Amino acid sequence: MLRFNIARLQSQxxxxxxxxxxxxxxxVTAAGRHYHVGFIEDFTLGRDDCYQxxxxxxxxxxxxxDEKIRDTVMILIEExxxxxxxxxxxxxxxxxxxxxxxxxxxxxxxxxxxxNLQYICKTAxxxxxxxxxxxxxxxxxxxxxxxxxxRLFEEYIVDVRMKFGMTINVE
Amino acid sequence: MKDNLTKEDVKSAFRxxxxxxxxxxxxxxxxxxxxxxxxxxxxxxxxxxTCDA
Numbered sequence: 154m155l156r157f158n159i160a161r162l163q164s165q166x167x168x169x170x171x172x173x174x175x176x177x178x179x180x181v182t183a184a185g186r187h188y189h190v191g192f193i194e195d196f197t198l199g200r201d202d203c204y205q206x207x208x209x210x211x212x213x214x215x216x217x218x219d220e221k222i223r224d225t226v227m228i229l230i231e232e233x234x235x236x237x238x239x240x241x242x243x244x245x246x247x248x249x250x251x252x253x254x255x256x257x258x259x260x261x262x263x264x265x266x267x268x269n270l271q272y273i274c275k276t277a278x279x280x281x282x283x284x285x286x287x288x289x290x291x292x293x294x295x296x297x298x299x300x301x302x303x304r305l306f307e308e309y310i311v312d313v314r315m316k317f318g319m320t321i322n323v324e
Numbered sequence: 325m326k327d328n329l330t331k332e333d334v335k336s337a338f339r340x341x342x343x344x345x346x347x348x349x350x351x352x353x354x355x356x357x358x359x360x361x362x363x364x365x366x367x368x369x370x371x372x373x374t375c376d377a
């Protein structure tokens with residue numbers, strides 16, 4: 154069970170975050186684009202306190218840089234870690250071949266976030282059957298679960314790298 | 325995590341992660357209920373909104 158303080162989200166996020174139920178928040182940008190930000194349970198690392206995190210827009214068109222989108226998403230992530238001792242996995246969408254761009258954008262959002270020193274952000278780049286996948290784990294520093302999650306994530310990478318000789322870059 | 329991880333396990337895990345994303349997007353955009361989403365492998369996070377400081 155995840156907890157979020159909706160009053161805090163709404164007072165701090167530049168765009169109005171609305172809880173839609175089903176693990177999802179939405180917001181609308183100044184340009185009128187609708188974004189969905191959601192969490193689903195993920196058992197890839199064998200634990201039940203890990204959530205995969207998604208961002209999607211229901212509008213067509215190219216992403217227009219907007220710092221308020223970054224800030225709104227980062228406030229949601231900050232609130233996730235403020236009230237929950239859990240991990241976030243972020244896997245970039247590969248359906249249109251733009252996963253490297255998404256990965257760079259997310260890393261850029263993270264790096265420019267003022268509170269990023271509170272978190273651990275590790276991204277592994279896996280090449281599987283000619284497709285490049287980016288898997289990022291986000292953790293809050295100093296928690297018991299973060300040490301265990303980091304160990305599991307790094308073990309997984311070492312295991313895959315040693316057994317299959319896959320090229321895995323970790324940032 | 326499985327001790328005897330095979331190459332197929334790894335490939336399958338990545339395929340599944342990508343599938344989960346597209347399934348989630350489908351569910352959210354089509355307002356698929358929690359019960360129906362679970363049938364296709366998507367378990368929405370249980371979220372409680374609080375007023376805690």
